Amino acid sequence: MADIRLEGVGHSYDGGRTWALRPMTWTWRSDRAYALLGPSGCGKTTLLNIISGLLSPTTGRVWLGDRDVTAVPTARRNIAQVFQFPVLYEEMSVYDNLAFPLRNRKYPKAEIDQRVRRVSHLLGLDDHLRRRSRRLDPGRQQIVSLGRGLVRPEVAAVLLDEPLTVIDPAMKWTLRSKLKEIHRDTGHTLIYVTHDQTEALTFADEVVVLNEGEIVQAGEPTELFLSPAHEFVGHFIGSPGMNVVPAEIAGGAVRVGAEAVGRAVGEDGDLPPGPVRIGVRPEFVRITAAQATPGLTARITGVDRMGAYDLVRARVDDHPLVAKTGAGSRYAPGAVEFFRFDAGRAFLFRDAVRCGSIAPLDGRDGS
């Protein structure tokens, strides 16, 4: 197994006028399960196709371990790819489908048979080997396409491009846990492209968030949730997304209008005065009687009852603020309440990038 290293890799579909993928340097470490998360059109598939060699990057080099594979055609890279919808050789049986990549690579017959049977056992396809692949249900068809990747002995990474798009929701859970199982059993590096945060967070060791052609944050699912490094990550992960309230730093304090929300703590040194944006997740906003900073007052506009919890909607100077509270809360629209932020969970963003956090004004811990 080998790491996949991207060195200044970027891609442009229109000769450099706009970047589908901004030049980036990034390493996919061996044997890990990655989720590549991002909205439609952010460059996820482009990135995947560059790794698998279906697309050659406009700039940069792709390394597989210590081998420069930038110019190596797809067939000779040790990479398997599964697409959005099941791609099968429909008139072939399941067995022939699984054997196809090996037959093309001129493996001996006995070895092909042995490998196909192992993979079919792993994927639970034993009972279907003789069936025509087009007669399987879409879930099984997608498993067969995955099997075509796993059957090759030298495969270093399996790339999955939104593989569960066409699968119905009930089947998705089964397939996702199957994928995790396979990852555990085979130890292939998995890169799983999705725009569904639940899929990404439940599946991966590490989530890589891509937006507008660049990686905005990568980390473990909890890390992305608890401390988003970019406003986009805050929006995109979590439901509902992070609250963003424009504010101002003056004299070391964060102010919304005339109200002091808390003390600005820069990540590296003091933050210069000027406009910032406060980002805080609804989960870490509490409505309290005691007006202890960090926090601010806001006028409640309504309550959405979601069953297990309530979403209290409020406005601060025309900017929405949402707090996630226990079910059965009693807040009347129009009431002015104090919304307190949990210690260390309210952040400051400048140009969408995190630059600091908000601490209590008196210097002691907010609790």
Next chain:
Amino acid sequence: MTGERLNDVSGDVSGEVSTAGAVVAGDRVEPEAPVGAALPRDEPGGQADTKPRNNRAWFLVLPVVVSVAFTAVIPLMTVVNFSVQDIFSPTDRIFVGLDWFRSVSRDPEVRAAFVRTLLFSAQVLLLEIPLGVAIAVSMPRHGLGVPVALVLVALPLLIPWNVVGTIWQIFARGDIGLGGWTINNVLGVNFNYTLDSTDAWITVLIMDVWHWTPLVALLAYAGLRSIPEPYFQAAQIDAASGWATFRHIQLPRLRGVLTIAILLRFMDSFMIYTEPFVVTGGGPGNATSFLSILLSKIAVGQFDLGPAGAFSLLYFLTVQIVSYVFFTVLTRTGR
């Protein structure tokens, strides 16, 4: 309805006002009995009557019925009419039953033409289908080459039949035609389609291939274009050779369009008339006299309406049967 409503009222009233109940009940015994007796008889009929039975929408089909009658049924019936009579003059005719069918189907000249036409269609299909698919596969999928290739390939399709015939009649001539002259003087092969029956056959065959392979190519190209990109990408990842990609991805997905192409090309080539008529006129001898040429000779040349009618119907039936067989076989196999 009225009966039921009265019943309800009686129930309410008798329950509430016990003293008046007898009187009220007594009053309504009269209407109730006839209504109750009438109900079982009335109800089915009554309900059926209330259902709207307006079938005037059938009139909307009338234009189709009329146009089909005039374009297909009536002409066909005229032919049927000819085929069972011996017509000497507009007023003098006798009914001969199936005699014409018998004599036409036993006529050696017709039988020879039938075999000849069938052979021609078989050769046309064997040449045009693989060639068309090959052209489609090698046509570009992206870029400026696409419109250029499309226009170039479609060009022969835009030329009228008799013009195609004229072009080839001149092109294949040994003295002034570029093709014929080249074969005779550059390749050194003696080629003369007006005298040699093999040369005439080849000329007509190549002309048809030139004229109609583009149709197969365009149909196949459309079929190929509809294959999603990931299939080709998967083939790359699976290290499939060009041939394997064609065999396992492209060809299976061309089944639909190729079924149509085969049917169209069979029907067209089996009924080919204008081009061989212009180029060879059916000759030399009977070498290129296909069914349609023979038919027009009998119908228009000799004005034998009876045999021509029987011939037409048999001809029509053959095309129908063969097309049906092709269609059934092509759509049922490999399911």
